[in-house]
Amino acid sequence: MNQETDRERWQRNFADLLQELRVAQTGVQILFAFLLTLPFSSGFPDTTDFQRDIYVVALLAAAAAAAMIISPVAFHRVLFRQGRKPDLVRFAHRMASGGLGFMLIAMVSSVLLVTDFILPRSVAFVLSGVTGIWFLTFWVGLPFVHRSWVRDDDDEWSDDAQIQLLRDPTR
Template identity: 70%
Template sequence: MPETDKERYERNFADLLQELRVAQTGVQILFAFLLTLPFSVGFEKVSQFQKDVYVVALLAAAGAAAMLIAPVAYHRMLFQRGRKPELVRSAHRMATGGLAFMLVAMVSAVLLITDFILERWVAWLLSGITAVWFLMLWGLFPLLRRDDRDGPDENPTVG
């Protein structure tokens, strides 16, 4: 029996919440690290460039946390009001925005740390590679697979 629209929205929202749990954990760990960094020994030695990168990373992590947690607050406000389709669409946009902020936060954190311990050109190179890697894994590869029509059991992996 095919699922109803209501069942599909319930399933979509449950799937989205599972995805958000993974992303929230990552951004919370990064945010906690960034919050403690200025209080650690050696932070006073960072350059103005590194302080600027730190602020970008911190604000991007805060933005990611806000957007990845927002669907929970949104759900609380719309709970049992029959607005699950709107909730799923909005939560999808919030999750996408949260991942974009998380990308900026992660790449900025890599730039901050690598610039502190390596030459600046190497830090920029490694940060660029990090950005490309994230964009490929989070954007390009999924987009390339969007039109694939393989069934789930058509080519199973063993091991």
């Protein structure tokens, strides 16, 4: 099996993080754009004070998520060609995690805003709570449960190790 160097591992980790950030960035940008246009829609004047407060929470959380998820790009520009890939990967990991946290707040707040506008408030709270639990299940619960199933030194399997396991599951 091919052993990667520390430099190759950091480069692979950074490439993996960039792919993850691309997915998250698209989602947060779409939500942020929707929230930015909402006050200009014809129904917005009909919102209650509570709904406007929830809107502000959702908008600010989406802005914070966008800032954190995009920040590794700026960090990379500043550290470019300084041989500090480990610092970049650690920073990007923290920013991605924080950005996902703010995205969770933005998503649940957006669901609460919309459902409170069209449904009774009690139903809106229940649906928003279920939405939050749903996100936490897939973003936190399942990854941590799966993480404890199989572990190796790097907490990740190389592509070669995964291919070997698929070819011979008894290994």
